[in-house]
Amino acid sequence: MLPIALLLISFLLLFLPIEYKESFAGITIRIFYAPGKILKEKFEGLYKVKERARELEAELTSAKLKISFYSDASRENARLREFLDFQSSYDFKLIPAEIIKKTDSPHRFSVLINIGNGGKIKPDMTAVSDEGLVGRVQFVFNDYAEVQLLTDPTCRVAAVDTRSRVQGILKPNPSGVLIFDNVPAHENIMVGDTLKSSGLGGVFPPGIPLGVITEINIRSSSYLFAEIVVKPFVDFDRLERFFILGNKEE
């Protein structure tokens, strides 16, 4: 009896007008499918949240690694700052200077700059460019000053080899070529080594780049000192402007 009744109802449903079928189907969907859809959306939402959590976890790990890296960098920075504090007594104010004239004499390598007393320039102040040491202020006038260049025959700079820490004097020879002088022949000096000011002369502060060693000549084994040729970092032929290291307090 039951199968026949259900079959008959099914037949009746089949031949219902489409409007009734649609409204009936709508009710059925709301009752049986809606909870499932809500659940599905919840599950998908949870899945997306889980995916996002994984992504965030990866980002967090990456950020932690970066923090760790930056922490090391920060420590290194602090250490370097401590090192710089050592040099803080040489904390200078950079006074920009422009060359207004180059001396013509072959025996005197100097330039006149556009600042003098008014610019708080004093004799023996150091002149530097972004490449390295330019020279020192020799004479100061009201509106201009004369700067002795590194290549001047009378200029002397206490220098140090940055690799081997061998010390000597950087000075030009009569033909204008820079020589790292007073270095014993047996010292550990190599072509390609760079020189910086050592600060021992009392005129130039330490740590200013000077030049690179291009040639080492040892005339004979009986010679006590080597002739070490240095090419300056600063291109003096093209030099137009540089800075004077002034006192910061002033």
Added chain:
Amino acid sequence: MKNFLLVLLWLFLSALWEIIVSPSISISGVKPDIGIAILVYLALYYGIGTALFFGFFWGIIIDSVTPGNLGLSSLLYVLTGYMIIFIRTHFEWSSPIAQSLIVLFAAFLFSGVFFLITNIGEPGGLFYYIIRYGITSALYTMVIWWVGQFFFGAPQDRIPV
């Protein structure tokens, strides 16, 4: 009343399966017919009344997605349920293999007749649908039945028809 609540529970569970699980386990558009699997289970385990009620209402739920066919799946599920009861009455069905064959037969019978009715006048389409979806879906349903047997055990005959 108890059986009515049971049918209602199975209807909700089947609807959840259709919406949440079925799309995830679909293979090239072939899905297991969970309605057939539950129909066979209820027919073997609970008897004719529960099974036919489930089949009837599950058919309505399935057809409500395509309201034009409303009543067709109900009709076919009721007929299929009746065939299962017939087999249950006349043949030894308690072994897992026999039950799997019943599931395979029921799923294929349902989809075969469904495609036959919906493709009247288009024999090419009928064979395509039967081979592409009918047989594959019946086999897939049987696999799901095996999985169910593995986890829950094979239904035993407790209630006389």
